[in-house]
Amino acid sequence: MGHSPSDIRCLEFFSGIGGLHYAFILSETKGEVVASFDINIIANSVYKHNFGKDPITKAIDSLVIKDIEKYKANCWLMSPPCQPYTRGGKYLDDKDQRAKGLLHLIDILPKLSDPPNYVFLENVLNFEKSKCREKLVTQLCLMNYEITECLLTPLQFGIPNDRLRYYLLAKKRSDLKDLIVPHEFLENTVIHLTWPLPNMLKTNYQQENYSNIFNIPPLSAYLEELDEEKIKKHLVPEKYILKSFNFRFDIVLPSDHKCSCFTKSYGSRHIFSSGSLIQTKNLEYTNYNFENPSSLLEIVLRYFTPEEVANLHAFPIKLQNFKVEIFFENPLNEAVYQEMSIPKSYNFLNNHYKGTSFEFPENI
Known part of the structure; x- marks a missing residue:
């Protein structure tokens, strides 16, 4: 069965255990992840267990144009290694060998006959100050992408996990008027500290008492009965x-x-x-x-436990071993959280999530 031209066809680079793949499914966007790329054997075994297919293990920095173009993808999802931008990685930035994959994708992007319409990247705090980010944004500007950048934490969405992360969303513009000049964009950068798109929650991550604003549940809601x-x-x-x-x-x-x-x-x-x-x-x-x-x-x-960590990262895990689930009643209009007890025999996902639930293989 062929795909509609309007369908999103994603390539998932640095796929790990499939966090962005699940995010795409949960977004209910029409389309699919057509291929994923990662070299971590353990992460790939978890990915295959949940999605039924192996990520491609060819190093991303060795991909050539035909390796990418054959998938006819119009969306890139990327979560490149964070160590180059952290204290543990000595802030080596673009000099770090672990940044080679991202830098290669930045270099190959303008050489594609049909570049993706959408680019999404997630990374750690400090990536927004990096040379890698500067190179990525410069390339996207030169190729006429509209760029939105954010620093967001799960606390802003009612999840008790203080995990501040950088996000970049880029959409290719068809209008060639008012081309974006890279140095002007970089000089006037606006990093949004709230969700920047309409009809979603908006709360600055620097506000201290999230629990009063979002009714953030206690950690006990995310813990297993062990x-x-x-x-x-x-x-x-x-x-x-x-x-x-x-x-x-x-x-x-x-x-x-x-x-x-x-x-x-x-x-x-x-x-x-x-x-x-x-x-x-x-x-x-x-x-x-x-x-x-x-x-x-x-x-x-x-x-x-690994399952509890996955739960705190909003993976759609099976909930038989969890007492409570917190969910959005009406996420596109207002934040209404409800707390409900879930019997062990009740599978919340069967009623509210139609995709595959996440689990770790027994040998992990």
Whole structure:
């Protein structure tokens, strides 16, 4: 069956476990993701488990024009490696080898016989100050794209995950009048701190008390009902805590309305700045003494499970093991959140989401 010229045909670069693929499905836009590209074997196994096809493992910086044009795609989705723009990556920016894939796509974009109508990119805070972003925006301006840039966090959309991210949306313009001059665009850049498109929520990420504005649910709404065996599996090893003298890692209660951003090293011995840890015992004790790590053993810390982390990133996971779901009643007009108890036997996704639900393979 052929596709309509109006259908969106996406290429998903740096596809990971398929976050942008799910976002495209959840947007209910008519179209499909026709191919994805990633070299991470573990991420690709998760992607295949959920979408039924393997991402292409050819390095993105080695793609040639015919590798891209054969898909007749009119939309690019990109979530390139964030390390070049972080302290952990030493802010090497365009000098970092991990930026080669993005730089190659920027270079190949004007060489295509039919460039995509839409380009979407997600990355970390500080990408907006990078040379890679400058090169991308310059190329898009020269090719007559209308560009919108944002810094947004899930907190602005009622999800208790403090994960501020940069987003770029670009749409190719057919009107050749008033061409965008790159240096003028860069000099007058407006990075939106609210959702910039009409009929959606608008709240500045710098506002502190999101829970009053959006009725952000507690973290308990995103936690699984775990038996003792599974809790033990996710406990933070005591040796990691005892070695963390005076490291003020982030501890959250199930009743809290915010957790910190999860990083690639979450779940390892790097418990400082890799993501929040859940306090499971003595919940009344919150005056933590980080100079005496042994005192923290009494509150019994555990990691968020992979499913809980996915839930906090708005992946459409199966909810049999979750007590509560928070959802938009009318997302295009006003924010109306409802809290409802969900029996274990009730599959919320079967009634409100028609795509495939997300899950991790058993061997991951």
